[in-house]
Amino acid sequence: MTGKKVLLPLIFIFFCSFIFSAPLYSPTWGFAMDLPEGYVYTGGDGKDRFSFENAEGARLDLVVYHAGAGRAAPYASLEELARDVHRRLNNSTGTAEFFEYRQKEAWAMELSFSLPNAGGRTSSMSGWALCLALGNPNAAPENPANRTAPRPMLLAMAYGPAEKEDLLAFHLSALDSLAPEEGDRLVPGPITEFAYPREKRVKVPLFGLGIEASIYEEDAEAAQALVDREFQLLSRYLTAPNWQEAWSRFYRAIHRDSFERLADAAFQIERKLNVPPRENRDFAEQALKWVQSFRYERDLVGSDFVNLVSAATEGRGDCDSRAMLWALVLRQANIPSAIMVSRHYSHAMGLADLGGTGARFEINGQKFLVAETTANVAIGLIGETVSDIEHWLGIVFE
Numbered sequence: 536m537t538g539k540k541v542l543l544p545l546i547f548i549f550f551c552s553f554i555f556s557a558p559l560y561s562p563t564w565g566f567a568m569d570l571p572e573g574y575v576y577t578g579g580d581g582k583d584r585f586s587f588e589n590a591e592g593a594r595l596d597l598v599v600y601h602a603g604a605g606r607a608a609p610y611a612s613l614e615e616l617a618r619d620v621h622r623r624l625n626n627s628t629g630t631a632e633f634f635e636y637r638q639k640e641a642w643a644m645e646l647s648f649s650l651p652n653a654g655g656r657t658s659s660m661s662g663w664a665l666c667l668a669l670g671n672p673n674a675a676p677e678n679p680a681n682r683t684a685p686r687p688m689l690l691a692m693a694y695g696p697a698e699k700e701d702l703l704a705f706h707l708s709a710l711d712s713l714a715p716e717e718g719d720r721l722v723p724g725p726i727t728e729f730a731y732p733r734e735k736r737v738k739v740p741l742f743g744l745g746i747e748a749s750i751y752e753e754d755a756e757a758a759q760a761l762v763d764r765e766f767q768l769l770s771r772y773l774t775a776p777n778w779q780e781a782w783s784r785f786y787r788a789i790h791r792d793s794f795e796r797l798a799d800a801a802f803q804i805e806r807k808l809n810v811p812p813r814e815n816r817d818f819a820e821q822a823l824k825w826v827q828s829f830r831y832e833r834d835l836v837g838s839d840f841v842n843l844v845s846a847a848t849e850g851r852g853d854c855d856s857r858a859m860l861w862a863l864v865l866r867q868a869n870i871p872s873a874i875m876v877s878r879h880y881s882h883a884m885g886l887a888d889l890g891g892t893g894a895r896f897e898i899n900g901q902k903f904l905v906a907e908t909t910a911n912v913a914i915g916l917i918g919e920t921v922s923d924i925e926h927w928l929g930i931v932f933e
Contacts, residue, residue: 564669569712572781593695593705601687608685617642617666624648636725642666643729646694662694662706670716704768721794731757742850746807748800758842761792783930790932793843800847801867815870816889822864826857826908855883857908879926898929
C-alpha cells in the first residue's frame, strides 16, 4: 500500500463498512478455526464430525475422538490415531511426524490417497492432516475421573484433487487457523509451528529505541512465511464478491501469528515510552511517532507486507505493516485497537479507542481515533484526499 501525504487535518466521524467473519467455534470441545473465505458446511453431526468444501474443490474434514458414557476412547494416544489414519488411507507419502504444539503432543502428515467417485473410478487426492489434543471446556476438573481420562483428540484433514496443486495454500491456511484451546487463539498456528519450530530465544534491538527484546531466532522468518502464504491465498479473491472478508481474514491471520512473537517487544516498548506513566493517548502518540520514523518500504513483486517482527526490529515497512504493529503494541498495553484499510486509496491507518478530539472511525458502535502512520502528524489528523468513507474497511482482531 502506498503512503498518502496528509494535506488537510480534519475532525469528523467515519461510519464505516464493518467486515468480520467470526471463526468457527465448537462449544463442546473448545476448538476454533478461521477458515479461508468460501468454505461451506457439507455434512457431519454438528458435534464430533464436520465437513466443509469450497467451490474450487478444497475439502476439510474434522473428527473428534473421545471417550463416552460407558465407552473407552477409540485411541489410546495421538500417535495411534495418526498411524491408523495413515494406514486406513493407504497414504503413499511419508509417515506421520511428531511435533510439539504449545507444550502439547501433535502429529502432522502429508496426504496422498484415492477416493471413489460416482463413476465407479477413483480420484487422486492430496493435502495435509493434523492430529491434535483438545481440552474439554465442559469437563469438571474437580471430578477425579476427568484428570485420568484421555484428552479428546482432533483429526483435521485438508485435501483436494491432486492435480490442483494450487489448492495447497487453502489446505495449509485452513489447518494453520486451528486453535485447539482458548489459550491458542493469539499464538502461531500449528502448521507454522510444525514448519518453523521455535527453539532458541535471542535478544534483538528494537529499531530506534535503544532497547532490546526477547524473540525466537525463527520468528522473523516464520512470520514472513505466513505473510507470503496468506498473500498468495488472498490474491485468489481480488475479483471475488467476498474480497473484503478475505482481506479481513488476511490481517487476522497475521495478527494471530504475531501477537505472542512480539509480546516481549511490546512490553519493552511500553516500558520505554510510558515512563513516567502517561495517559493512554500520550503513550499512543509516542508509539505512533516511533512507527512514523520507519523507512518506507514496498515489495511490488511479493506480498508487499513486511512481517511485524522485522518491522519492529529493522524499522521498515509500508502503511499496513506500521498500522498493525502500532495497533498490536497498544493492544498489548490493554488499549483497544484496530486498523482501517482502503483498496481504493492503497492505504492503511491505525485505530485506537482513545479520548480527546480528532477524526474518528466507527466500527460496530465503537468510535476509534484514526492514526496516520506514514506521515509525521498527531493522532486524529488525516488528509482530506483520503476521507471518503465508502472506500474504507474497518478490521478488528477479536
